[in-house]
């Protein structure tokens with residue numbers, strides 16, 4: 001096994017960048033299921049004893065986090081796959097971290113663009129190369145808020161006219177609400193034909209107003225070990241209306257759990273307050289069926 005993910009290169013887990021390693025640990029575990037929701041044989045190349053130890057500690061205190069990552073991975077995998085099969089030619093993954101979809105899902109039919117900080121993307125490219133993993137991807141180091149998403153894309157031969165799927169996973173909770181809206185506006189105003197999926201927390205979770213003490217306790221523990229959750233949305237349909245976007249789908253992770261894990265009980269009330277959604281512009285992407 002190539003030794004590229006050395007301890008020195010593993011990023012601090014308490015900052016937003018380091019969160020990618022924890023998510024990767026949670027995601028990887030699904031491979032051990034008898035009937036996994038998805039198969040990700042690549043993600044393990046970034047994992048080591050250190051990432052496992054930290055993720056295990058977090059999961060012990062916040063077991064729901066692991067399952068929520070797996071449920072959203074399955075949902076986004078399916079939407080992405082169907083988008084490409086339906087004709088989308090470009091996939092943009094914002095805050096891609098250690099996302100492996102460029103190497104796993106239909107890379108021969110679409111070009112992937114991944115945006116994250118340079119340290120994460122350099123480690124990613126280096127590790128994929130060391131393991132001989134091919135991915136049809138352009139890495140775009142930068143901050144999609146401060147540098148401007150569209151400016152970053154324009155520097156990388158992104159075609160604003162081609163049907164495009166944007167995936168924004170594991171990010172909106174961690175950045176300011178005004179920045180989430182700014183990103184959505186940039187996509188809406190510059191890309192002709194797109195669909196976009198992201199996950200989000202209900203604002204009640206952020207404000208500690210769900211009425212469930214177990215959720216408040218959960219966040220307190222989670223934030224003390226990980227990174228703060230600062231943004232949530234109460235009604236995503238209202239946000240979509242305000243931005244003149246069309247809401248195609250909106251599921252709570254409790255809905256996904258009922259669909260994907262029939263027979264298993266929910267580990268936490270939090271699943272009812274954590275969502276995935278898919279939106280599109282007024283024109284609509286090429287594939288009306290997700």
Ligand SMILES: C[S@@+](CC[C@H](N)C(=O)[O-])C[C@H]1O[C@@H](n2cnc3c(N)ncnc32)[C@H](O)[C@@H]1O
Pocket residue numbers: 016017018019020023024094095096097098099115116117120142143144145146168169170171174175
């Ligand atoms: C929780 S991780 C999620 C990674 C990946 N999307 C996933 O779900 O596995 C968040 C990632 O978003 C990146 N990120 C957050 N804000 C960003 C920004 N403004 N510009 C670029 N990357 C950002 C972080 O560096 C980190 O890699």
